[in-house]
Every structure is written in C-alpha cells, then in structure tokens.
Amino acid sequence: ILRETETDVLVSYLPVGAEEATKWYVEQALTAGCAFVNCIPVFIGREPYWRKRFAQAGLPIIGDDIKSQVGATIVHRMLARLFQERGVRLERTSQLNVGGNMDFYNMLERERLESKKISKTNAVTSMLDHELDPSDIHVGPSDYVPWLSDRKFCHIRMEGRTFGDVPLNLELKLEVWDSPNSAGVVIDAIRCCKLAMDRGLSGALIAPSAYFMKAPPVQYKDDKAHRMVEKFIADLMRMDPDTARKVLNNEITAEQAVQIFERLDPETARGVIKAGIFNVEGLTPIRGAAKVAREFGVDYGKFTEEENTYLRGLMFLFYAWTRQNTPNWFRYITRNPGGFLAKFLAPWFAVVLWNNTIDEELEQSLPPWKRDQLHLITGYKDEDGKDIIIYFRGAPFVDALE
Known part of the structure; x- marks a missing residue:
C-alpha cells in the first residue's frame, strides 16, 4: 500500500505500548522508502540501531512521543525550568492526567505504560540541573473517565524551596482537547521530514525531534530547540x-x-x-x-x-x-x-x-x-x-x- 500510494512520510499513532507493531511498521517504512514520524512512546528515533537503519536507507526519522501544542509535558517542562532559572530548588513534583478517549482507555493496561512514564518523566527532569529521587517525582496517565470524551485534564503540583529555605508550592490544572492538541505539532513534524527527504537527509533529525518530541535522541531546552528547528528549516530552504x-x-x-x-x-x-x-x-x-x-x-x-x-x-x-x-x-x-x-x-x-x-x-x-x-x-x-x-x-x- 505504501508503494502503491507513493507515500512520502509514515506517521505512527499506534496505541501506547505497541512495541512489536511499531517495529513492524518501521520495517515496512524502510522497505517502502518512507520517512517516519513516531508519535508514540516506543523508542525508535532515539535508539542507535534504528537511527543507523534509517541513515543506511537514506530516509529521515523524527521521534519519539509527540508533544502537544500546549499540553501537560510542555507546561510542566516550562515550570520546571522557571523554578530552575529563578533559583527555586524543586524537591517534589507530580503530574496526573485523566482523559476519556481511547488512548486513555488503552492505558488502563498498566504494563503498556513503562515507556510512556519514562518519556514523560525524562522530559521534565531534563530541565533540572539536579537529580530527583524517583520517589519524589510521579508523571504519567492516571485514569480513564468515559464522559470526558476527547478532553484531558492535567493536574500538576510542584514543591520547592526558595531563598531562606522557604517552601514554595505550585498547583496547576490544564484542560485541553487531546487529539487536536497534538495535530498541529505533527503537521510541522511531517513538513520537516518531507523537507529533509527532498534534500537527501537521512537518519534521526535532531533539531525537529528535540522540539516536537518528548523523548528525542538529544534533549534540549525548549527555547534552544525552537531556535534549532527554525535554523534547520531556514538552512534547508536555502539549499x-x-x-x-x-x-x-x-x-x-x-x-x-x-x-x-x-x-x-x-x-x-x-x-x-x-x-x-x-x-x-x-x-x-x-x-x-x-x-x-x-x-x-x-x-x-x-x-x-x-x-x-x-x-x-x-x-x-x-x-x-x-x-x-x-x-x-x-x-x-x-x-x-x-x-x-x-x-x-x-x-x-x-x-x-x-x-x-x-x-x-x-x-x-x-x-x-x-x-x-x-x-x-x-x-x-x-x-x-x-x-x-x-x-x-x-x-x-x-x-x-x-
């Protein structure tokens, strides 16, 4: 089908935890000569083996685990960096998410969540210059509420200490429509993949992955990742x-x-x-x-x-x-x-x-x-x-x- 339709870029929105299915589709993309955008937390773009396979095939890949336009992860990252830059030492934090779509229903099977929790947790801790004890950070999906439909509620709590060893606590609630919240970002990822493909670039695209994905090959702070992806686009458009x-x-x-x-x-x-x-x-x-x-x-x-x-x-x-x-x-x-x-x-x-x-x-x-x-x-x-x-x-x- 990929060859018959002359598909340029294959986008994976498979269910969280679909490890074997993801790898199967990756193989089909490589065989058919398609670039790949991995929107789920199955680690492909960040793994050296798959990056090498795509480079050898002359195909670009962006991954892994798409960030929403303004979602729980990007907000949590920004707040963690705000604490960091303002001299507040973050001691504990949690991010609880509930939703009513099939993504959340699928994640009721807790064995599917291992890579998801790793992806979301690392996205937050990579903003800090100190390590948090695993018991002091909890980030991940929490429950499925059918009547929410495609809505998603996110509750973030952060506890830290400011000047004079004074405690500072922050709580935030975010409500979004889950599917369209990631659609705009993945469109930009597809554009970058196609641009790179047309210009013969292959392997993991570091700048777009860092800006669009929670678990890229290399983590950068969001403002730097934004500058990198803008430069990536501008440079390729000139070439x-x-x-x-x-x-x-x-x-x-x-x-x-x-x-x-x-x-x-x-x-x-x-x-x-x-x-x-x-x-x-x-x-x-x-x-x-x-x-x-x-x-x-x-x-x-x-x-x-x-x-x-x-x-x-x-x-x-x-x-x-x-x-x-x-x-x-x-x-x-x-x-x-x-x-x-x-x-x-x-x-x-x-x-x-x-x-x-x-x-x-x-x-x-x-x-x-x-x-x-x-x-x-x-x-x-x-x-x-x-x-x-x-x-x-x-x-x-x-x-x-x-």
Whole structure:
C-alpha cells in the first residue's frame, strides 16, 4: 500500500505500548522508502540501531512521543525550568492526567505504560540541573473517565524551596482537547521530514525531534530547540538537494553551505541551483562547477560584479570540498611531475592542473591576474581513479576566502 500510494512520510499513532507493531511498521517504512514520524512512546528515533537503519536507507526519522501544542509535558517542562532559572530548588513534583478517549482507555493496561512514564518523566527532569529521587517525582496517565470524551485534564503540583529555605508550592490544572492538541505539532513534524527527504537527509533529525518530541535522541531546552528547528528549516530552504547531501556527508558544514547562498543575490542564487552547479550531469562538484563557470569566459577581470559574486559563492563550496579531500591533491603533488595538462585546460576555464614545479612559460601565457594573491588548490579523482588537482588563481577567489 505504501508503494502503491507513493507515500512520502509514515506517521505512527499506534496505541501506547505497541512495541512489536511499531517495529513492524518501521520495517515496512524502510522497505517502502518512507520517512517516519513516531508519535508514540516506543523508542525508535532515539535508539542507535534504528537511527543507523534509517541513515543506511537514506530516509529521515523524527521521534519519539509527540508533544502537544500546549499540553501537560510542555507546561510542566516550562515550570520546571522557571523554578530552575529563578533559583527555586524543586524537591517534589507530580503530574496526573485523566482523559476519556481511547488512548486513555488503552492505558488502563498498566504494563503498556513503562515507556510512556519514562518519556514523560525524562522530559521534565531534563530541565533540572539536579537529580530527583524517583520517589519524589510521579508523571504519567492516571485514569480513564468515559464522559470526558476527547478532553484531558492535567493536574500538576510542584514543591520547592526558595531563598531562606522557604517552601514554595505550585498547583496547576490544564484542560485541553487531546487529539487536536497534538495535530498541529505533527503537521510541522511531517513538513520537516518531507523537507529533509527532498534534500537527501537521512537518519534521526535532531533539531525537529528535540522540539516536537518528548523523548528525542538529544534533549534540549525548549527555547534552544525552537531556535534549532527554525535554523534547520531556514538552512534547508536555502539549499538545493545536492548541497544538503554534502552537509549530511560532512563534505561541507551547514554553515558553509548557507554562506554560499548568503553571498549571492536571490536571482543569482536561483541561477546557481537551476544550473545544477553542485551536480551537472552527474559530474563531481568541481567538474560540474567548472562546466558552468566556463560559460562566463576565461579572464575573471572581465566579469561583472554579479558574476564575480556568483564565483565567490562557488569558491566557498570549492574550499570546503578541498578540506575534505586534502589527501587527493597532496598525493598528486608529491607523485606527479610536470604541468603539461595545464596548457590544455587553461584556455577553457582559467584552471591549471599543477604540481610542485612552476612552468614559467605557462604562467606568462595565463591572463594577467594579480600573481601575488593567495591561490587555492583543490582536487578530485577522475573516472580511472587518478588524483587530479586544480589550481585556482585570481582576486575573486581571494576575496571569497577572506
């Protein structure tokens, strides 16, 4: 069914405690090539085994255990952090929840609640800089009340001590409609999953999981998690899919990838993506960029300001790529004599295949760049596995590196 319907993202709202069923659906998602959003407290996204499986399959996952828009967990977390930041030492706390939907009815089977209690408890205690004795914290579902229907009542009590060892107690009652309270959050999780999938990211998505889920792979305070997920979205929206894949493969950092596009005006940036700078007809990033840049001519001194800006953006990618492939060009420099290929390649892209010797005649034949400027060497392997280096010269590239 998943393949027939061309499903992109599979969302799990299985009953709490459905361990085996969840794992079965996870396997189906992996087989069908679907991203996965795990909204229940069965630990998938936070487990290294499943994270590795999704990474190997090239699929993203967000998990585990969805937070409501304004629910018991997020309110309890905020209050715990408020105590923490205002110097109130939390000594005891409880969170009691009653509801009337099938989720609460299902949780009458107490053996299903182990992972749920772990998820909700850790979500609160992760806000504190001190440990609470297990007997001093109780967080979890309490009872099923049929007439509440989809409503949920939450009662939170917190006991602590303020300045002068003076006791401070807080009680709060929250009433929500349970299902729609999580629907808006899961929609955002689906959007993040699809965005990541379109850009080739895979494995656990740390920032969205931290913000949307109670039991993510890594816990962050909510304000930081919010900033992280906003940056996650903004960064991916600026990247074309191939750049995003390079970020994932540690070929370039997200910051470097964003810099590429921040240095370009919007129209030029769109042109970069449209031209397929990062993957022209299956070529490597370097050769793909060379093919497109070749259309501008040979002499960088004749470029317009916009074209030089375009090239500076490319230079960030070249520089980052070089840092990941240093052994390639270093081996070429130390093992290969001569610069004869440079004479063949220089006319079509002001690029010189170089080594540790300088061909004076060749240098004089090149365009009159500022030869006292810093140059860049990068490289790649050709189809036969041979190491090739590329030597970039010219002020536009120097400006980019600065």
